[in-house]
Amino acid sequence: MISSSEYGSHSWELLVTVDHQHEEVQKEFLLRVTGDLHIGGVMLKLVEQIKIPQDWSDYALWWEQKKCWLLKTHWTLDKCGVQADAKLFFTTQHKMLRLRLPNMKTVRLKVSFSSMVFKAVSDICKILNIRRSEELSLLKQSEDVLKKKKKKDKNSKEPLTEDIINLCNSPVTSGLSGSPGLYSKTMTPIYDPVNGTLASSTITWFSDSPLTEQNCSILAFSHPNCSPETLAEMYQPRTLADKAKLNAGWLDSSRSLMEQGILEDDQLLLRFKYYTFFDLNPKYDAVRINQIYEQARWAILLEEIDCTEEEMLIFAALQAQYHVSKLSLSSEAQDFTCESEVDEVEAALSNLEVTLEGGNTSNILEDITDIPKLADNLRLVRPRKLSLKAIKPYWFVFKDTSVSYFKNKESAQGEPIEKLNLKGCEVVPDVNVAAKKFGIKLLIPVADGMNEVYLRCEDENQYARWMAACVLASKGKTMADSSYHPEVHKILSFLKMKNWTMSPQAVSDTESIDMKPECFVSLRYTKKYKSKQLAARILEAHQNVSHMSLVEAKLRFIQAWQSLPEFGLSYYIVRFKGSKKDDVLGVSYNRLIRIDIATGDPITTWRFSNMKQWNVNWEIRQVAIEFDQNVSIAFTCLSADCKIIHEYIGGYIFLSTRSKDQNETLDEDLFHKLTGGQE
Numbered sequence: 001m002i003s004s005s006e007y008g009s010h011s012w013e014l015l016v017t018v019d020h021q022h023e024e025v026q027k028e029f030l031l032r033v034t035g036d037l038h039i040g041g042v043m044l045k046l047v048e049q050i051k052i053p054q055d056w057s058d059y060a061l062w063w064e065q066k067k068c069w070l071l072k073t074h075w076t077l078d079k080c081g082v083q084a085d086a087k088l089f090f091t092t093q094h095k096m097l098r099l100r101l102p103n104m105k106t107v108r109l110k111v112s113f114s115s116m117v118f119k120a121v122s123d124i125c126k127i128l129n130i131r132r133s134e135e136l137s138l139l140k141q142s143e144d145v146l147k148k149k150k151k152k153d154k155n156s157k158e159p160l161t162e163d164i165i166n167l168c169n170s171p172v173t174s175g176l177s178g179s180p181g182l183y184s185k186t187m188t189p190i191y192d193p194v195n196g197t198l199a200s201s202t203i204t205w206f207s208d209s210p211l212t213e214q215n216c217s218i219l220a221f222s223h224p225n226c227s228p229e230t231l232a233e234m235y236q237p238r239t240l241a242d243k244a245k246l247n248a249g250w251l252d253s254s255r256s257l258m259e260q261g262i263l264e265d266d267q268l269l270l271r272f273k274y275y276t277f278f279d280l281n282p283k284y285d286a287v288r289i290n291q292i293y294e295q296a297r298w299a300i301l302l303e304e305i306d307c308t309e310e311e312m313l314i315f316a317a318l319q320a321q322y323h324v325s326k327l328s329l330s331s332e333a334q335d336f337t338c339e340s341e342v343d344e345v346e347a348a349l350s351n352l353e354v355t356l357e358g359g360n361t362s363n364i365l366e367d368i369t370d371i372p373k374l375a376d377n378l379r380l381v382r383p384r385k386l387s388l389k390a391i392k393p394y395w396f397v398f399k400d401t402s403v404s405y406f407k408n409k410e411s412a413q414g415e416p417i418e419k420l421n422l423k424g425c426e427v428v429p430d431v432n433v434a435a436k437k438f439g440i441k442l443l444i445p446v447a448d449g450m451n452e453v454y455l456r457c458e459d460e461n462q463y464a465r466w467m468a469a470c471v472l473a474s475k476g477k478t479m480a481d482s483s484y485h486p487e488v489h490k491i492l493s494f495l496k497m498k499n500w501t502m503s504p505q506a507v508s509d510t511e512s513i514d515m516k517p518e519c520f521v522s523l524r525y526t527k528k529y530k531s532k533q534l535a536a537r538i539l540e541a542h543q544n545v546s547h548m549s550l551v552e553a554k555l556r557f558i559q560a561w562q563s564l565p566e567f568g569l570s571y572y573i574v575r576f577k578g579s580k581k582d583d584v585l586g587v588s589y590n591r592l593i594r595i596d597i598a599t600g601d602p603i604t605t606w607r608f609s610n611m612k613q614w615n616v617n618w619e620i621r622q623v624a625i626e627f628d629q630n631v632s633i634a635f636t637c638l639s640a641d642c643k644i645i646h647e648y649i650g651g652y653i654f655l656s657t658r659s660k661d662q663n664e665t666l667d668e669d670l671f672h673k674l675t676g677g678q679e
Helices: 039-050 117-128 143-155 200-207 213-220 228-232 240-246 286-301 309-331 339-357 460-474 484-498 504-512 523-528 531-542 550-562 642-655 668-675
Strands: 012-018 028-033 059-063 068-070 087-092 094-100 106-112 136-139 164-166 267-272 373-382 390-399 402-406 418-421 426-432 437-446 449-457 570-576 583-587 591-595 602-607 611-617 622-627 631-637
Touching: 012 039, 028 039, 039 059, 106 117, 117 136, 117 668, 213 286, 228 523, 240 570, 240 583, 267 286, 286 309, 286 550, 309 484, 309 531, 309 550, 373 460, 390 460, 402 460, 418 437, 426 460, 437 460, 437 602, 449 460, 460 484, 484 550, 570 642, 583 642, 602 622, 611 642, 622 642, 631 642, 642 668
Parallel strands: 012 087, 094 267, 106 164
Antiparallel strands: 012 028, 059 068, 059 087, 094 106, 136 267, 373 390, 373 449, 390 402, 402 418, 426 437, 437 449, 449 602, 570 583, 570 631, 583 591, 591 602, 611 622, 622 631
């Protein structure tokens, strides 16, 4: 027997299991400790007892019952709450993880399982050379997707072997030495801005980087599309409820992977969670641009976002152009002898970058006291429940954020028939270029829901001016805002891509180009058209984009994706306080939308700009939000944890604070303050 005086009356035994690879050495150790021993002292005692000469610096204590890391080594066991019944594991903080990227490629790399997910994603993006890591996060695949995958594996005769890019031999914090996480005017361009290939000056960096030149090419370039058979085996959401399932698995950015039940060598999805792509620059962002393009492409192919047939053909044409440009790039040697040509392309991409961001390159100072106005003859359409739509011409005047209409131009000096305030409204394009239909659908918030109004324009120029004004007004901005003219230009360029006519040359090209049209469109259109018909229609649309470079085709694709009415909406099934039925809540970068789950029609919109505060009652898992004019809402989330919606709102507000200051560093504390909650 050992006397109590020998150890002290307050000492006790603590069981620690060590995660090591030495089979001949035991894994469980009993340590005699006291409550005032600090965590660092416990680890020191443990290593002395293990007697294995190796580097233990990456090891830390994991408390299994409490699902938490004991990382504050100066804290005592008493302060941590550790007692004799605790089961502790001494294990590595960095473990292997498989990540499915937006381009459907899988990378295997070492990730910190003890850091908050926000920090872990930042480290992952440094390895993959993706700037602006705050726009991305990690997503667990939904059960429905996994069920379909298991069923596919069961039905396939041959075992499926997935190509995995192995980056496991690299330290987790390394990355391209010339690629700081943020933009700096002194940065060396990493990529050719025309074709997205590596600039010759950067190829030498790969000796120190976990990315080889070949792996970087896999991440920065799009690869041949999958077959319709493969597409059919993938999960495709059919309803809003299905779309809500896609967003249920976002990990909590304020907790570690281990705390959220993620195990070594699990597979997660790395995705762009926030649809505000800031500071896109082809010189530095070839991987980032390609991964955004891929996420957009798969969302369209799998019909996660709705688009018209006309729009689907444009997306197909841009994909076809990308692959045609890529083939010509690989068969021809790139020799830029004319410096001015490159400058022109850079300038064009710079303008495109601005339209993607909604910024402005013009240095012209507008007179802010003189707010422009639009005045035109338009047709007003009001849907009626029991009769045909009433279509009447009126004289419309657009000023500030409101539209007024009069019987005719002469009566415009008097009182309008009606004045529509567009602040906070939903603006949806209602366009068919082939049929010369240029309509704007306005869903204007009223006390009992949304008031539906259609405006019909005469031509694309009129439509672009009025559509841009409506989009800005919905955000509370006027036409004096610097983003008005870029918005008009963006709308016109998108309409131009939609405007095509079939030429005899295009018909003959279907034979000469080795193209599988089924690879560029969703399954709905492969069922609707025969292969030759589809090829001919894609080539019609392709005529308007055939001049584009590799990078421009991708940026135009992203821009067209951003123009879709449903762009950037993440859906959740919720139950509003006082309601007896479920609704869908759409979360976007600047607003929340309540949507009827049966019809898909928007009921109400609330803008973040009008939000005074939001909080969560963690006991009943209810999100409560207060807006201006004494408007308040509260809801519980049924399709996911309410923490996910709370983090989405805080995350978008955090991203709106970013600026292009070259000395900018991410305020991680502010992110956690806005998104973490007080659970």
